[in-house]
Amino acid sequence: MKYRLAAPALVVDIGRLSDLSYVREDGDVLAIGALTRHRDVETSDLVRAQTGLLAAATSKVGDPQVRHRGTLGGALAHGDPASDLPAALIALRGSVVVQGPAGRREVAVDDFFTGFLETDLAPDELLVEVRVPRMPDARWSFQKFNRRAQDWAIVGAAVVVDGGSCGVGLVNMDSRPVRAGGVEAAVDSGTSAADAAAVAADGLEPPSDLNAGVEYRCHLARVLTRRGLEEAGC
Ligand SMILES: Cc1cc2nc3c(=O)[nH]c(=O)nc-3n(C[C@H](O)[C@H](O)[C@H](O)COP(=O)(O)OP(=O)(O)OC[C@H]3O[C@@H](n4cnc5c(N)ncnc54)[C@H](O)[C@@H]3O)c2cc1C
Numbered sequence: 069m070k071y072r073l074a075a076p077a078l079v080v081d082i083g084r085l086s087d088l089s090y091v092r093e094d095g096d097v098l099a100i101g102a103l104t105r106h107r108d109v110e111t112s113d114l115v116r117a118q119t120g121l122l123a124a125a126t127s128k129v130g131d132p133q134v135r136h137r138g139t140l141g142g143a144l145a146h147g148d149p150a151s152d153l154p155a156a157l158i159a160l161r162g163s164v165v166v167q168g169p170a171g172r173r174e175v176a177v178d179d180f181f182t183g184f185l186e187t188d189l190a191p192d193e194l195l196v197e198v199r200v201p202r203m204p205d206a207r208w209s210f211q212k213f214n215r216r217a218q219d220w221a222i223v224g225a226a227v228v229v230d231g232g233s234c235g236v237g238l239v240n241m242d243s244r245p246v247r248a249g250g251v252e253a254a255v256d257s258g259t260s261a262a263d264a265a266a267v268a269a270d271g272l273e274p275p276s277d278l279n280a281g282v283e284y285r286c287h288l289a290r291v292l293t294r295r296g297l298e299e300a301g302c
Pocket residue numbers: 102103128129130131134137138139140141142143145146150151152153189193194195196218219220221
């Protein structure tokens with residue numbers, strides 16, 4: 069609404085649906101209610117222990133005021149490629165649960181982001197839960213490049229390595245949150261971090277704006293991905 073991209077006739081405040089604010093173990097998954105605020109994700113002992121990448125990425129969102137108000141579900145439903153949390157969820161191969169009059173369905177994160185500020189959510193559906201595989205032994209890294217600590221990422225890279233399998237999500241490198249599939253395949257086949265990171269920007273179409281042009285963003289994606297892979301032990 070602030071961007072003047074939407075002018076709804078009716079606005080419903082879901083902020084007090086406290087039933088949708090929780091973090092709980094559910095088998096081999098961590099289930100996080102859509103209305104769980106960033107601050108509660110960032111400081112959750114469960115999130116830190118079971119999916120540390122998500123806690124780390126969340127701690128980099130805006131400033132404390134933003135993290136006390138914004139929600140994980142809101143950040144994902146917004147579908148912003150510049151947001152930190154979609155990239156983390158992509159790296160972690162998470163999913164979202166959405167619910168509407170037609171029932172409840174689970175959508176893999178790779179199928180959720182469909183375009184710039186667009187998602188698979190139907191107009192009458194609510195994102196109710198975020199599901200992240202539990203990875204207590206994973207090594208991970210969240211690399212965010214910005215000019216001031218609380219700014220949005222110019223580019224970011226979320227990296228997780230668990231049991232020989234690698235996940236990499238990129239921030240602000242295309243019209244939607246994206247997976248660096250070429251990097252993942254290279255790492256999984258034993259390529260060095262430096263060589264794998266060299267393909268981080270391949271096939272992507274990052275934006276050009278006052279902060280950075282396309283070429284610089286591609287350079288950042290390669291550098292941040294290499295740093296992330298190295299920090300995650302690749
Ligand atoms: C000053 C500032 C700095 C920020 N910096 C960063 C940053 O550095 N990194 C970053 O990643 N983010 C950043 N953000 C975004 C912020 O983290 C919020 O997560 C994001 O704006 C979503 O906020 P919200 O949860 O209040 O959702 P809203 O803003 O209320 O909603 C966003 C959109 O999602 C829809 N929506 C919300 N919840 C649901 C739901 N459960 N189901 C279906 N649709 C839903 C709304 O209708 C709306 O279209 C920043 C925001 C501000 C204001």
